[in-house]
Amino acid sequence: MRILLFTGKGGVGKSTVAAATAALTAAAGHRTLVLSTDAAHSLADAYGVTVGREPEQVAPDLFVHQVDAQRRFEESWAEIQGYLLSVLEVAGVDPVAAEELTVIPGAEEVLALLELRLHALSDEWDVVVVDCAPTAETLRLLALPEALGWYMSRVLPVERRVVKALRPVLSRAAGVPMPEDDVFGAVERLHAELDEVRGLLAGPEAGIRLVLTPEQVVLAEARRSLTTLSLFGYRVDGVVVNRVFPDDGADPWRAGWVRAQAEVLAEVHDSFADLPVWRSEFRPSEPVGLEALLEVGRDVYDGVDPVDVRRRPEPVRVTRTSDGAVLRLRLPFVTRADVDLGRDGDELVVTVGPYRRLLTLPSGLARRRVIGARVDDGELQVRFAGDADPTRAKGEQ
Ligand SMILES: Nc1ncnc2c1ncn2[C@@H]1O[C@H](COP(=O)(O)OP(=O)(O)OP(=O)(O)O)[C@@H](O)[C@H]1O
Ligand SMILES: [Mg+2]
Secondary structure (H helix, E strand, C coil), X not given: CEEEEEEECCCCCHHHHHHHHHHHHHHCCCCEEEEECCCCCHHHHHHCCCCCCCCEEEECCEEEEECCHXXXXXXXXXHHHHHHHHHHHHCCCCHHHHHHXXXXXXXXXXXXXXXXHHHHHHCCCCEEEEECCCCCHHHHHCCHHHHCHHHHHHHHHHHHHHHHHHHHHHHHHHCCCCCCHHHHHHHHHHHHHHHHHHHHHHXXXXXXXXXXXXXXXXXXXXXXXXXXXXXXXXXXXXXXXXXXXXXCCCCHHHHHHHHHHHHXXXXXXXXXXXXXXXXXXXXXXXXXXXXXHHHHHHHHHCCCCCCCCCCCCCXXXXXXXXXXXXXXXXXXXXXXXXXXXXXXXXXXXXXXXXXEXXXXXXXXXXXXXXXXXEEEXXXXXXXXXXXXXXXXXXXXX
């Protein structure tokens, strides 16, 4: 199953390009599902249909699933939220305020992606196209399971046992309710499921596509997204430049835009030199309906099969050297000064601007000392010593 995910700044045409891509893969005979996590029903609007909560067929081999994020959220979060609410109640927090406090911003989007896991398990689809929320935030949040991995595998089970043994005593002593075993179970389940979703979206069969319009500010954001997505291990496999003005029969107003766009387009090609850059013309009207979307799709991919795009390599690679090993992480557009490196037990902490990834080191590197790091041509290279560090016990800070 191939997964194609579209992301980009608000309003650039993500839903349109996602819908167009799906129309094209379905027309080529791939059983295609388009999944949207957006509360606004823009995907259904693009096809010019109304869809319910379940996948609905809009053409041969083409289904649309507008995930009910609210319902998903209630299902996955209910038990955990119930516990948090009971604690806040004891603390005397107003119930309405408490309700708000137990909702994590952006969580709905992420939980809506749990649906992707179910579709992958169902084995029903050749292609799943995901129409994602405006920025890369959702994908960043998905890195949470990885960041919590250490806690989940080592701390939570202990905590669970301790709480189980001491619940009656602790509840009385602390005055706050201790979580029931179900709550731990719910946390563990959610963690495992989100981890699977992340595995799917960062896996070799997934391609993240950046949609942008040829404007400086939009390009700047797309470049930042590529850095962030790479940091978190996602494989961006193409860029779609949407709303390109055709340069025929131009009046002075349009000619001005064509010139301005041409400059940005050149920069787009420079910026994403090792990725395919596809273009989609600014249409004379909104592309709504299957026919119009198919036209957009053909315009974008220009004879290339959207499914058959070169798969990107694993963003993190480890190579042996004569005196140790080097861990390489693609980080386009950054310099060494932008990257902050830290070490926390068997995790490497990589910080770029406001984003931080806790990268669990492969077991071969976990006990070795970092002896140097540099950034070369958009790639972070961290050098590790050849021998295990005897002072670095496993799991030590
Ligand atoms: N190439 C194009 N030519 C003309 N109109 C377009 C083109 N691409 C998109 N549009 C129109 O622009 C509007 C925004 O597009 P779309 O909804 O696909 O953007 P989006 O990036 O998904 O937005 P959001 O961030 O709100 O989810 C829609 O009305 C759509 O029909
Ligand atoms: Mg949209």
